[in-house]
Amino acid sequence: MRELAGPTRSVVAAWAALATLLHLHAAVAGFGAPLELRVQHLLVLLPLAFLLWPARPGTSPAHRPSGPDLALALLSMLPGLHALLGPDRDAPSLGNAVQPGSAELLLGGLAALLVIEALRRAVAPVLAGLVAAGILYLVACAYLPGILHHRGVTLHEIVGSLYLSEGMGMHGPVTGISATMVAAFVALAVASERSGVARFLHDLAIRAAGRQVGGPAKAAVASSALSGMFSGASTVHGLAPGSPAIPAMVRLGFDRHFAAGVAASSSAGIQFMPPAMGAGAFAVALAVDIPYGQACLAALLGALLHFLMILASVHFEARRLRIPGLPEAGIPAWREVLRGAPLLLPLVLLAVLLLLGRPPHLAASWAFVATFLVSWVHRHPRAILLVLPVAVAVALALARFGEHAVAWPLSIALGAASLLAMLWSRPGTRPMLREAFVVLVDAGCRMVVVALACAGAGMLVACLAVAGLDAAASGAIRALSQGSLLAAGALLAASTLVLGKYLPAIAAHVVVASVGARVLVELGAPALAAHMFVFWFSILAVATVPASAASIAGADRLRAGLASARLALAGFVVGFGYLHAPALLMQGAWPVILGEALASAAGFILAAAAFSGHFRDNLASGWRVALGMAAIVLALPLEGLDPWVRVACGAVACAVLWLASRAFAPGAAHLATRRDE
Secondary structure: OOOOOHHHHHHHHHHHHHHHHHHHHHHHHOOOOHHHHHHHHHHHHHHHHHHHOOOOOOOOOOOOOOHHHHHHHHHOOHHHHHHHHOOOOOOOOHHHOOOOOHHHHHHHHHHHHHHHHHHHHHOOHHHHHHHHHHHHHHHHHHHOOHHHOOOOOOHHHHHHHHHHOOOOHHHOHHHHHHHHHHHHHHHHHHHHHHHOHHHHHHHHHHHHHOOOOOHHHHHHHHHHHHHOOOOOOOOHHHOOOOHHHHHHHHHHOOOHHHHHHHHHHHHHHHOOOOOOOOHHHHHHHHHHOOOHHHHHHHHHHHHHHHHHHHHHHHHHHHHHHOOOOOOHHHOOOHHHHHOOHHHHHHHHHHHHHHHOOOOHHHHHHHHHHHHHHHHHHHHOHHHHHHHHHHHHHHHHHHHHHOOOOOHHHHHHHHHHHHHHHHHHHOHHHHHHHHHHHHHHHHHHHHHHHHHHHHHHHHHHHHHHHHHOHHHHHHHHHHHHHOOOHHHHHHHHHHHHHHHHHHOOHHHHHHHHHHHHHHHHHHOOOOHHHHHHHHHHHHHHHHHHOOHHHHHHHOOOHHHHHHHHHHHOHHHHHHHHHHOOOHHHHOOOOHHHHHHHHHHHHHHHHHHHHHHHOEOOOEOOHHHHHHHHHHHHHHHOOOOOOOHHHHHHHHHHHHHHHHHOHHHHOOOHHHHHHHHHO
């Protein structure tokens, strides 16, 4: 992304901040018609892709948009402006059998080309190539031979499905998720990072785990898990909040590939962790027609098991290598750490609102406002004298006039204006206004990538649907699996992992779910389990391509990827477990859920010991293989086997390994034979 300078920087920053404010206003005041909302979403974000991302890094201007970039940014606004302000703005979409006119054909083709170019610049060239290939196939399919032949698709159908339809394409439901849900959560994540909560969570992890063996690595894992609670987007190619700890892990004695794997697998888990999960979680809730809070609850146990195995692997590896913890001088005191505890109040507010059934976008917007207020009061305690009167006034206004539609936006606007005036009137708090502007700008820039990924995924799904390729792919999966749910899951998991290496997680999820989720449901999997399965593997693909983490560690990418996949084994097993055990989705009786959780935890701890070759002492190779096989059996939710039986077996295995550790050490059998002789 460009580092703009001069007047261009100010103009683009103002545009990005305005885009964030528009999304937050819509989240609080209410959304309009779906198609109109999605058009507005791309109207304000698509131009930023051409202004902020160069056409060819290294040759295009690095600190200003080129002339063609400015032209493309202006052109990208024409389709949206025509849809909102044109003479046919009140006409229904093509989904209601209205044929697009010549203007719609021209603007629809222009919009498709511009989105493809924006995808190439800002998101993923592979996704841009797939969308372009899908459109070319629709144009040429009537002239292709053999199995590639398909009925002729008219230009009206292509433009209608890609541009005008509410049910698919760039303005389809996936873009609607970005415009409504994801935008508010992106703003919340940026505000939380700037408020200092990430630093508080890192210090808390260091305080809790720093003195233990392998303390910095454990703190990095815990920090990633806690960060995932407010930021559901792991950065590209495996660079997580724990990645700055990679050099420290290497200095302490961890293998470079292992250190990179810890960061990459932790990065993948960030999008699993409720309540602010990855964008795919909203797609799951939409597809299954459940509240987002229920989707968060369904993912909670799997997320905890994922991070448990990473922590167990770090623990056993540190014990094997005899890596100490941090000295007390390098660990912050509890008193210093807990000073930042109030910064968690917005996260608590978010969780409470979701549990009360409030819409996710509204909950995230209120948490966003609370983040600013809590951060301000935390830095300037006397500011509570200013915040409280305004908050009480807004609450009273809503309680008295809340039944009127204008009451919410008007009360909030007046309250925000009052707080801004108070901030500006106090010289000591004026820097917070600049920081607030930076947050709005950063959030707007991040929304661009999410919006484009969702629009590109919608266009690709539209191409598959119009050409009938989604039905053909579903039929192929049915034929290859031969009615086996496990085989169908394996095919879909492999497809998702391959796509996830080159596409954003939301794009990989939407494409595979459109093809394969229905097959899993037909073979007996519950709808929630089928979509959570695809969501899980679309994110686990991040763990297999740890490019940034490997670069930081100076490790080979392939070996780092293998280490990361090994550390993320719990995620792979839990993904398949969703298809067979509703308890992993927090569904069913609590004794069954608890038993499944404990049995899986025991299995993953033993698997971590087998991979590391250490439990209380080093393990011989033969015992490692046997322990690994037993661990997988414990972790898998086998039909007909009570989970509490697996819990008992896991407890016995752990007790034997702990009490008779020397019997499983390398050379133990040889020494026993010598003693017998």
